[in-house]
Amino acid sequence: MTTEQWLRLWLATLVHLRGTTLCSYRANVETYLIPSLGGVLVRELTAGRIQAMLADLIRNGGVSGQPLRPGTLRHVHATLRAALNSAVRHGLLPANPAWRVHVPSGRRPHAVVWTTPRIAQWQATGKRPPVAVWTAGQTRTFLDHIRDHPLYPLFHLIALFGLRRGEAAGLRWCDIDLEHGLLTISRQIRQYGRHLEIGKPKSEASNRVISLDGATIALLRQYREYTAGDVDPASEEFIFTTRSGGLLTPQHLTHLFRALNDESGLPPIRLHDLRHGAGSLSLAAGNDLKTVQAMLGHSSIVLTADTYVSVLPDLACRAAEATIHHVLAAAKVTGARLRGTTAAAA
Incomplete structure (x- = not known):
């Protein structure tokens, strides 16, 4: 059996x-x-052949001719590894050669903030960071810009509470307790090709309850009165829909956000970066990492700290000021003690 036949x-x-x-x-x-x-027999697959394939992908890139990102390379290797694990279970291979292959680890790109110098560089060169987030002021400017858009509350929830696009699209009225200010994430809409799937969130940790502030509660009350009238709080109707009442697709939200971003005149970010920004803003507001982890629905606090939470400029400035204040205060105490000791000795 060839590798192509087995993979299919x-x-x-x-x-x-x-x-x-x-x-x-x-x-x-x-x-x-x-x-x-594809043309290699399954029994003739070796670690050397697989390593050579990965080296070729690194050197020559994929179908686009562009070098593959480390993350894409890892996904390709993981797919082959899973397929060959099954081949071992079916007796086609004595062991999985993909396990003995070295795959460049790479690192997740850290979110950077659109500071004034970084905006100037982007305007001059057209180059933008892989992951970027807005400052609190830029986020406020964007939300003010789309205030009259029908889906303003949806982007408000993503920007301030870090919902994934599929989670926001999958919200139902029964998921929101406006009396107690609670938002429950228990499902999401996924899209692959033209097919939509309504299912559970990304992971077990993604099932979460988020506390809402008074302004957000008031916004959602107003939105309910405007769009749904006296809807039953236990209704499983979706909160956010198309104008014709259909399901919102994740891809539609991505395209819509890109257009709104362009209209606002703000530096470009991805819709998912709005979620990154929510973690950063929550951290800058004084919330600890555990609180941010719970809000974003991460299974590991390391993921929250290392990948999603970028330190905003004002937070970094406060940290620097606090550090120097602590050092100078300690120096004053030490100096006073030394002067007292010297005086006593004299």
Whole structure:
């Protein structure tokens, strides 16, 4: 059996996976694995052949001709590793050669803040950071700019509470307790191709309850009166829909946000970066990492600290001022003690 034949057979057996995961596996198989290894017999796959494939992808890039990012390379390798694990279980291989392959680790890009110098550089060169977030003032400018947009409350929730786009699109009226100011995240809308899937959130930690502030509660009350009237609080109707009442797709929200970002005149960020920014703003407001972790629905506080939370300029300035104040205060105490000791000795 060739590697191509096995990969296609393996894909056909993955009926238990989420649609988005299966779509990712299929894309990696068709785009990278079959063109590189499809003609090789499964029993002749070695760590050396797989390593050579990864080296070629690093050197020559993928179908676009652009070098693959370390994250994409890891996903391609993980897909092949999963397929060959199944081949081992079916007796086609004695061991999985993909386990003995070195894959460049790479690092997640850290979110950087759109400071004035960074904006000037972007305007001069057209180059933008992979992950960037707005300052508190820029976020306020954006929200003010879209204040009259029908989906303003949705972007408000993403910008201030870090909802994922699928979580925001999947919110129902029964998920919001306006009396007690609580928002429950228990499902999301996923999209792969043209297919939509309503299911559980990304992970167990993503099932969470978020406390809402008074302004957000008032905003959602007003939105309910305007769009749904006297809707039953236990209603499973979606809060945010298209103008015709249909489901909002994650891709539609991404395209809409990009257009609104352009209209606002603010430096560009991705819709997911609005979620990054929510973590940064919460940290800058004085909340601890554990609180931010719970709000974003992360399973690990390390992920929150290392990937999603960027330190805003005003927070960094406060930290610097606090440090120098602490050092100078300690120096004064030490100096006073030394002068007292010297005087006593005299």
